[in-house]
Amino acid sequence: MKQRHEAAMEYLKTAEVSEKSPQIREAINELDYHFIKSNEAPVLADIYFKLKDMALRNRILGCLMHVSHHEPGLKPFFQDAYKKERYLDMKLKAVRGLANYAAEPEMDQIMEHFLKLLKKRPEHTPYNYQEYEYLRSASGLPYLIKRYGYSCFEKALLQVEKQYNDMPDAFKGHHTYDEEGNFIELRSADEVQKMMNRFFGNA
Numbered sequence: 001m002k003q004r005h006e007a008a009m010e011y012l013k014t015a016e017v018s019e020k021s022p023q024i025r026e027a028i029n030e031l032d033y034h035f036i037k038s039n040e041a042p043v044l045a046d047i048y049f050k051l052k053d054m055a056l057r058n059r060i061l062g063c064l065m066h067v068s069h070h071e072p073g074l075k076p077f078f079q080d081a082y083k084k085e086r087y088l089d090m091k092l093k094a095v096r097g098l099a100n101y102a103a104e105p106e107m108d109q110i111m112e113h114f115l116k117l118l119k120k121r122p123e124h125t126p127y128n129y130q131e132y133e134y135l136r137s138a139s140g141l142p143y144l145i146k147r148y149g150y151s152c153f154e155k156a157l158l159q160v161e162k163q164y165n166d167m168p169d170a171f172k173g174h175h176t177y178d179e180e181g182n183f184i185e186l187r188s189a190d191e192v193q194k195m196m197n198r199f200f201g202n203a
Contacts, residue, residue: 041074045064054090058093078097088134089131091117111156119163121163122166127168128163129174135156135160140177141157170198
């Protein structure tokens with residue numbers, strides 16, 4: 001893993017960023033936050049803002065949120081990433097990184113904005129299980145509550161759980177994430193599809 005990460009970083013330091021390049025995509029997917037060095041974090045932050053591909057940005061954002069506790073220069077990156085992303089799971093990754101630098105009053109303001117977006121989700125995305133599962137997972141709001149204990153995170157989780165519980169059972173319990181943000185499949189893709197087909201067939 002370390003060798004692959006180091007080779008990927010060496011390539012990314014000098015390569016022209018193009019999302020069409022298989023080498024760029026492969027290098028980003030080979031990144032491992034355990035091995036990110038201080039001089040590499042700004043390189044990745046710069047690449048992040050050159051990318052339109054959400055999956056690639058998500059990969060970099062997930063890596064940088066883990067190293068934020070020992071990279072003091074990343075606060076502006078997480079502030080800008082929070083503003084840039086429109087999906088709540090990616091916004092929360094920016095929040096998780098930012099929380100290493102910001103005191104509770106600043107996080108209160110950010111989470112007030114986050115909560116407004118969250119409450120509007122059912123209007124446009126009534127079966128918003130993909131975002132909710134990350135927010136309520138061990139990597140999401142429960143992590144932030146455990147680490148910081150801020151009431152703004154607890155308030156957000158209560159709202160997530162309310163909206164999650166309001167959804168039909170066909171959209172619950174398909175997957176989750178561990179504390180490091182790794183995807184954990186709880187049902188096979190076929191089983192998920194069957195549950196949803198049954199729901200929409202009966203709707």
